[in-house]
Amino acid sequence: RKEVEQDPGPFNVPEGATVAFNCTYSNSASQSFFWYRQDCRKEPKLLMSVYSSGNEDGRFTAQLNRASQYISLLIRDSKLSDSATYLCVVNRDTGRRALTFGSGTRLQVQP
Amino acid sequence: SQTIHQWPATLVQPVGSPLSLECTVEGTSNPNLYWYRQAAGRGLQLLFYSVGIGQISSEVPQNLSASRPQDRQFILSSKKLLLSDSGFYLCACWGGDGYTFGSGTRLTVV
Numbered sequence: 001r002k003e004v005e006q007d008p009g010p011f012n013v014p015e016g017a018t019v020a021f022n023c024t025y026s027n028s029a030s031q032s033f034f035w036y037r038q039d040c041r042k043e044p045k046l047l048m049s050v051y052s053s054g055n056e057d058g059r060f061t062a063q064l065n066r067a068s069q070y071i072s073l074l075i076r077d078s079k080l081s082d083s084a085t086y087l088c089v090v091n092r093d094t095g096r097r098a099l100t101f102g103s104g105t106r107l108q109v110q111p
Numbered sequence: 112s113q114t115i116h117q118w119p120a121t122l123v124q125p126v127g128s129p130l131s132l133e134c135t136v137e138g139t140s141n142p143n144l145y146w147y148r149q150a151a152g153r154g155l156q157l158l159f160y161s162v163g164i165g166q167i168s169s170e171v172p173q174n175l176s177a178s179r180p181q182d183r184q185f186i187l188s189s190k191k192l193l194l195s196d197s198g199f200y201l202c203a204c205w206g207g208d209g210y211t212f213g214s215g216t217r218l219t220v221v
Contacts, residue, residue, distance in 0.1 A: 004154070041199075041217065042214070042215070043201055043212040043213065043214050043215050044155070044201075044212055045212070046209075046210065087154070087155075096143070096160055096162075096168075097143050097205040097210075098143075098145060098157050098160050098170075099155075099157070099203075099210065100157070101147075101154040101155040101156075102154055103152070103153055103154035104154060
């Protein structure tokens with residue numbers, strides 16, 4: 001079983017739609033959680049950290065459920081520029097600070 | 112702020128040839144440094160990490176090695192490339208500004 005699992009998609013949605021991505025992680029000792037965005041053939045870039053209480057950054061809302069080991073990302077009012085692959089990322093070892101990545105969910109926002 | 116310089120951006124190498132990818136960091140000192148690889152359609156996989164000069168930990172058995180000759184320099188090497196070494200290689204740094212990625216090297220072994 002993969003340590004971080006995501007639906008690969010693609011999710012094809014019209015502009016203005018709301019779309020949600022889910023992610024599960026297997027290691028209950030995981031310490032911190034993130035969503036990264038990766039554009040085609042580019043390096044990943046931090047979209048937002050995910051906090052236990054849930055957090056929002058503009059059109060983006062992230063939620064964490066530690067009991068179910070589940071992370072979500074909600075994007076409201078999708079823009080064409082949101083088209084990318086969204087990576088669920090977990091840090092399970094605060095000593096190494098090495099990140100464990102899901103394989104990503106691809107989003108294509110259509111006009 | 113910390114920045115990572117990684118080169119080259121793309122590389123095409125024949126099977127059996129050697130490899131050297133270099134990564135340098137600016138704007139922080141004594142960072143943790145990492146090499147990740149992303150195969151086509153796959154997630155990023157941690158290959159090596161380093162917490163200091165000369166200290167290298169390998170995450171997966173493979174045909175590659177890493178070295179950290181200076182505090183802000185991290186090198187990924189191979190003596191003989193395999194076809195399966197093709198992928199997108201990313202250097203990353205954990206420093207004062209959190210986690211930062213280099214722009215990556217796309218390696219194709221032919």
